[in-house]
Structure formats: C-alpha cells, structure tokens
Amino acid sequence: MATVTRVQTGVRLEARLLNVLKALAALKNTSLGDLLEGIVLHAFEGEQAFSAPTLAQIAELKKIYGLDLTAADSHQLVETERAVRATAKRPAATAKRRSGRNRS
Secondary structure (H helix, E strand, C coil): CCCCCCCCCCCCCCHHHHHHHHHHHHHCCCCHHHHHHHHHHHHHCCCCCCCHHHHHHHHHHHHHCCCCCCHHHCCCCCCCHHHHHHHHHHHHHHHHHHHCCCCC
16 A cells, blocks of 8 residues: 555536546545546556446446537637636635735
8 A cells, every 4th residue: 555645736627527527436435536546547557447337337427417528629628708717816816815914
C-alpha cells in the first residue's frame, strides 16, 4: 500500500460528465477523488480503467444524465457564454478570500 499526500483542488468539469462520475463513484462505494485517481493512474499506464460490466454501467449513466460527449470531443469543448462570465469573476473573489482581509 502506498502512502500519499492529497491536496484539495478546484477542478472544473463538464456538468453531465461530473454527474456520471459522481453516480459511478456512488455505485462503486468510493469517493469521487479515489475514482478519478484510479482512472488517471490507469490512463498513465495505457491501461483500461474499467471492466466490461462497469463500462455497461457507465453507458446507462450516460443515458440517464444525457452525456453524449465522446473522447473525440475532448479537445473541442466550448463553454457557454454564461459559464465564461462566471469564471472571469471568480479570481478576484478567490484572491480576496486568500488575503484574509475584509475590506468592508
């Protein structure tokens, strides 16, 4: 068993993809973070992360959550204008919280 240091991160994901991942983690009785770690570690070694039965579960979850994206879409995703505007506003708010100063 390997000892690791985990950090909190603010990763942004496509909403339907996140729903499928959360549901899969729940089905597998694991955390979202553990699921993502497993997927990435398998991918780094060029291995399949999921068995055939799990892939069938994923296909059903994709239908439930309307996830029609494929690997071919991965480098061509464009955010909605609303999401882009919301993201542009966040860095200033995050910096303000990190500084620990209340400027009211």
